[in-house]
Amino acid sequence: DAGVTQSPTHLIKTRGQHVTLRCSPISGHKSVSWYQQVLGQGPQFIFQYYEKEERGRGNFPDRFSARQFPNYSSELNVNALLLGDSALYLCASSLVQGAVYGYTFGSGTRLTVV
Amino acid sequence: SQQGEEDPQALSIQEGENATMNCSYKTSINNLQWYRQNSGRGLVHLILIRSNEREKHSGRLRVTLDTSKKSSSLLITASRAADTASYFCATDLLPNDYKLSFGAGTTVTVRA
Numbered sequence: 001d002a003g004v005t006q007s008p009t010h011l012i013k014t015r016g017q018h019v020t021l022r023c024s025p026i027s028g029h030k031s032v033s034w035y036q037q038v039l040g041q042g043p044q045f046i047f048q049y050y051e052k053e054e055r056g057r058g059n060f061p062d063r064f065s066a067r068q069f070p071n072y073s074s075e076l077n078v079n080a081l082l083l084g085d086s087a088l089y090l091c092a093s094s095l096v097q098g099a100v101y102g103y104t105f106g107s108g109t110r111l112t113v114v
Numbered sequence: 115s116q117q118g119e120e121d122p123q124a125l126s127i128q129e130g131e132n133a134t135m136n137c138s139y140k141t142s143i144n145n146l147q148w149y150r151q152n153s154g155r156g157l158v159h160l161i162l163i164r165s166n167e168r169e170k171h172s173g174r175l176r177v178t179l180d181t182s183k184k185s186s187s188l189l190i191t192a193s194r195a196a197d198t199a200s201y202f203c204a205t206d207l208l209p210n211d212y213k214l215s216f217g218a219g220t221t222v223t224v225r226a
Contacts, residue, residue, distance in 0.1 A: 042118075043157070045214065107155045
């Protein structure tokens with residue numbers, strides 16, 4: 001059974017551009033969360049989606065948006081990229097909405113903004 | 115700001131030794147979890163301890179939780195080179211809370 005898959009694995013973008021990151025959760029998992037991890041820091045919560053609805057949003061600007069599709073896969077979109085958006089973006093899936101069973105993380109997308 | 119803080123920031127030990135790292139957090143929690151991250155890639159869930167539990171074991175891992183001190187510790191016994199990684203504690207605040215708050219992590223290097 002496949003784990004959480006993220007694409008692409010690496011990405012280089014220019015300031016001001018737009019980026020879309022993709023995540024496929026473990027089969028049967030209905031919850032997808034997105035985290036941003038800047039080098040040397042712990043992950044920071046961006047969004048959680050459960051049953052295709054946004055259930056939580058972290059302290060990120062409106063340039064960040066996401067959605068979840070009927071098959072429970074998810075996209076994270078970032079507009080007007082800034083140098084500070086360079087980070088590892090992690091997707092996590094879980095069976096239920098809450099964190100009670102732990103999350104399964106993907107390998108992440110490394111975004112570099114130049 | 116991050117909820118948890120790990121201590122030490124970095125740890126270097128010899129293979130076979132035990133590694134202990136600590137996590138302190140600021141507000142009351144529902145659960146505390148430990149994750150491992152190899153070379154800046156994805157996080158691997160290691161163990162979850164609930165706020166009403168004091169100690170939990172999983173293989174070579176032992177986690178303790180002291181809610182009165184708002185702290186937790188992770189002990190890795192008989193370390194191996196493959197344990198070289200960054201270790202993060204993460205807390206969630208409410209039943210069915212939808213987010214994890216991570217600390218900055220402890221980087222563990224196991225020398226052969």
